[in-house]
Amino acid sequence: MDSQIVNQFVRATSSVFGQVNNVSMLKTDLTYFPDGCSFPAPVSIGLGVAGGFKGQFFILMDEEVAFKAASVTLGGKSITAYDRLVESAIGELSNMIAGEASKRLLEMGLDCEITVPTVSRGKEFSTASACFVGKFECDWGELQLAVKFDSRAQIK
């Protein structure tokens, strides 16, 4: 069940990147880390999920990918520094991924509410609890998606 849910986030990420950025995402890996994990992630966008299942999902990228995604949203404007507009653009992109994932989850019978995105910068993403991590590659670089479950899904 959990892997079916994770797949909806994976598909939503590919779909939204294709629609919004016209960038083709290639999923290169999907791994389950039962005891948590830690890896470099300069930019992290976290969203909470409640309802059909409880958990969080995170979109992790380096600054270069964030700048390119923000540039597309801003009509091709050149971005060379991280600022609030870049933060807003990648937050909105994550919001669209959340929306697409919610739509797919509802079609599976899981009615979920997703919170507003929280964008943060740091050196690494680290969690001590179990999570799935999907890795993607595109022309802009790498992107990772982490999905954590606080409760098991209940299919209606």
Place this chain on the structure above:
Amino acid sequence: MGKKILVVDDASVVRMTLKQLFESYHYTVLEAETGEEAVQKYQSFKPDLVTMDITMPDMDGITAVKEILKLDAKAKIIMCSALGQSNKVKAAVEAGAKTFIVKPLHPERVLTTVKKYLD
């Protein structure tokens, strides 16, 4: 003076993009970042149309639609949200929104929809 549009979205990049789009077509635009701010600004700005996000801090967009319609039963509100699942669309329309545009927002589609309800 052009017709007035209130753009409601917690993402500054969305507000900026829609503001630039509408102003290039000579609409007068005011922005609100939350549902609560939208209700307050609706009363003072008296817009001809509102574009409304759903997921926002404090008051969400569907509650804001209901609150605005209590103030003005003829308010024209278009939802612009990433949440395109059927239950959200239904809830928004039942709350009184005229229609629902799912993000990503395509300028032509947004303009066509706005013009349809303003003309």
